[in-house]
Amino acid sequence: MLAMDYRGPKRVRATQKPMPEIKHPQDAIVRVTRSCICGSDLHLYNGNVPDTRVGMTFGHEFTGIVEEVGPDVTKIKVGDHVLVPFNVACGECHFCKQGMFGNCHESNTQASAVGGIFGYSHTAGGYNGGQAEYARVPYANVGPTVIPEGMDPDDAVLLTDVVPTGYQAAEMAGIQPGDTVVVFGAGPVGIMAARCCWLFGAGRVIIIDKEDYRLEFARNYANCEAYNFEKDMDDPVVFIKKATDFMGADCVIDAVGAEAAGNAMQTITGRKLLLQAGSTTALHWAINSVKKGGVVSIVGVYGPTDNLVPIGNVLNKGLTIRANQASVKRLLPRLIEHVQNGVINPKALITHRIPLEEVADGYRMFSAKLDSCIKPLIVFPSANI
Amino acid sequence: MENTLKDPQTLPGWGIDANSENDPTYPMREPRLNVSQDPDNKHRPASLQPVDIEVLKTIERPNVSAVFGESSPPVGLSGMIRRFAFKYSESHYGHWLPLLLADRVNVVEGIVEDLAHGKVPNIFAEKGYAVEWKHNRSAFVTKMATIAVLTVGTVLLFTSGNKKSYKPKRRGYYR
Ligand SMILES: [Zn+2]
Ligand SMILES: [Zn+2]
Numbered sequence: 001m002l003a004m005d006y007r008g009p010k011r012v013r014a015t016q017k018p019m020p021e022i023k024h025p026q027d028a029i030v031r032v033t034r035s036c037i038c039g040s041d042l043h044l045y046n047g048n049v050p051d052t053r054v055g056m057t058f059g060h061e062f063t064g065i066v067e068e069v070g071p072d073v074t075k076i077k078v079g080d081h082v083l084v085p086f087n088v089a090c091g092e093c094h095f096c097k098q099g100m101f102g103n104c105h106e107s108n109t110q111a112s113a114v115g116g117i118f119g120y121s122h123t124a125g126g127y128n129g130g131q132a133e134y135a136r137v138p139y140a141n142v143g144p145t146v147i148p149e150g151m152d153p154d155d156a157v158l159l160t161d162v163v164p165t166g167y168q169a170a171e172m173a174g175i176q177p178g179d180t181v182v183v184f185g186a187g188p189v190g191i192m193a194a195r196c197c198w199l200f201g202a203g204r205v206i207i208i209d210k211e212d213y214r215l216e217f218a219r220n221y222a223n224c225e226a227y228n229f230e231k232d233m234d235d236p237v238v239f240i241k242k243a244t245d246f247m248g249a250d251c252v253i254d255a256v257g258a259e260a261a262g263n264a265m266q267t268i269t270g271r272k273l274l275l276q277a278g279s280t281t282a283l284h285w286a287i288n289s290v291k292k293g294g295v296v297s298i299v300g301v302y303g304p305t306d307n308l309v310p311i312g313n314v315l316n317k318g319l320t321i322r323a324n325q326a327s328v329k330r331l332l333p334r335l336i337e338h339v340q341n342g343v344i345n346p347k348a349l350i351t352h353r354i355p356l357e358e359v360a361d362g363y364r365m366f367s368a369k370l371d372s373c374i375k376p377l378i379v380f381p382s383a384n385i
Numbered sequence: 386m387e388n389t390l391k392d393p394q395t396l397p398g399w400g401i402d403a404n405s406e407n408d409p410t411y412p413m414r415e416p417r418l419n420v421s422q423d424p425d426n427k428h429r430p431a432s433l434q435p436v437d438i439e440v441l442k443t444i445e446r447p448n449v450s451a452v453f454g455e456s457s458p459p460v461g462l463s464g465m466i467r468r469f470a471f472k473y474s475e476s477h478y479g480h481w482l483p484l485l486l487a488d489r490v491n492v493v494e495g496i497v498e499d500l501a502h503g504k505v506p507n508i509f510a511e512k513g514y515a516v517e518w519k520h521n522r523s524a525f526v527t528k529m530a531t532i533a534v535l536t537v538g539t540v541l542l543f544t545s546g547n548k549k550s551y552k553p554k555r556r557g558y559y560r
Contacts, residue, residue: 007492007496007506007511008496011508011511012511013507023434023452024432024434025432050485051467051484051488053456053457053463053488053491054457054491054494054495055456056456056457088452090452092430093429094428105450107451107453108450109450109455110442110443111475112443112446112475122454123484125453126455126456128456138434171402175403199399200403201399203393204393205393219388227388334402341397341398342397343401361515361516363513364512364516364517365513365516365520368520368521370517370521
């Protein structure tokens with residue numbers, strides 16, 4: 001089968017690889033019909049996530065048709081078209097039982113901090129992902145969800161990560177009706193988070209990025225204020241203070257993570273020298289621009305350990321910080337309802353369709369922000385759906 | 386850029402997921418026992434994936450998780466470095482820095498492996514430069530020119546250095 005193949009920082013290709021196999025009674029094999037490249041794949045692509053091994057297949061956002069199931073799989077059957085949440089979760093452990101599917105204790109042997117994630121380095125369990133013609137899906141009774149009748153697969157594939165992560169970012173921000181929310185990062189998740197803030201009753205939503213095309217997209221899609229931190233302001237923290245009566249925002253969402261631009265010191269120590277796990281510029285801005293007693297919600301991906309974070313300000317300001325990988329399975333019923341009722345329109349985010357054969361160009365285009373790319377979708381000529 | 390907006394209350398879904406009791410200072414979870422009181426806290430899935438491949442395991446858990454990926458088992462020099470890294474906990478530099486080093490070594494191993502299979506990696510294509518050429522030509526040309534100048538400069542530096550024999554200025558200082 002054809003699969004995306006990581007060869008080193010900023011080097012990927014499509015390669016013939018062996019077919020995945022059933023390795024556990026709850027496994028399923030799916031024939032992938034849609035697969036996205038995600039902003040968090042770029043941390044892997046750039047070589048910033050430890051234990052990203054050459055030969056691995058990325059891809060944690062995919063849909064597929066069930067081809068084969070293990071003997072203990074009862075909830076899905078061969079032929080079902082399913083969307084596969086990015087978390088690998090057992091559904092039975094201490095954490096899964098609390099709805100923390102992003103923190104499952106029985107899906108990642110290599111690290112205790114994070115649960116298993118498809119195609120996301122060995123630090124997240126070493127699973128091959130869905131940027132391939134076929135994928136192994138463990139715990140098939142838990143994650144994979146049959147795409148509801150009539151739902152566009154383009155909408156379904158965004159329910160595997162972007163929509164739940166954006167939604168959970170807004171949920172964790174603890175928005176009270178009327179609150180002013182600032183979102184750092186106008187990538188797909190930031191844009192979705194800005195859109196979801198309204199569902200929690202926000203009174204004002206401001207999104208900040210450095211690419212005008214993304215800001216324009218966010219303004220139209222999420223009906224929010226959108227500002228360019230390189231053009232519209234000298235200092236984002238002062239800008240937000242001024243915009244909020246010098247109090248700070250009620251809630252701030254960090255939808256950027258370790259690839260943040262905007263601060264030379266952070267770029268050098270975090271992205272070039274790897275002295276810390278990526279740049280934490282966005283998190284600095286978030287902590288410093290939220291009001292005292294406010295909430296900072298983090299969904300941007302940071303590497304493990306060693307970040308230079310202004311934790312003293314967190315204490316002095318009495319902040320609440322909430323952060324997690326989204327628990328897709330917990331949120332799916334509500335979000336499917338929102339998509340079906342037209343409250344959220346996920347597929348509008350997709351700007352590019354790239355055949356798997358051209359995956360290297362897709363990664364370059366997305367990472368270099370070429371051709372006004374918001375969200376690239378990998379298409380499978382063999383899928384016919 | 387214009388920032389004139391619609392009244393948010395006219396947006397579909399405005400406020401439908403608002404919950405005035407959603408105070409994030411208190412974790413949102415069902416009432417439960419703490420870890421050691423929970424009789425179910427050691428519950429594991431009924432079947433365990435057979436460990437028929439080398440799996441590196443964090444020392445912060447007692448066992449291998451019930452399923453695992455291990456799509457690319459440790460190999461060669463990078464594998465040796467990774468095995469060393471897994472002697473340290475996740476809160477230790479000794480874990481993460483060797484892993485990052487192993488990743489870089491692994492890249493070279495990947496190229497050697499390609500060559501051993503008679504395949505010369507097409508780095509231009511793997512880096513997706515065609516699309517950069519198409520959409521970002523001027524920046525791309527600048528980047529390539531910079532790389533060329535640096536390469537030529539480095540080569541000249543080293544070759545010119547080879548002509549004269551190197552004489553340490555402070556002879557005897559190191560003796
Ligand atoms: Zn993603
Ligand atoms: Zn679990």
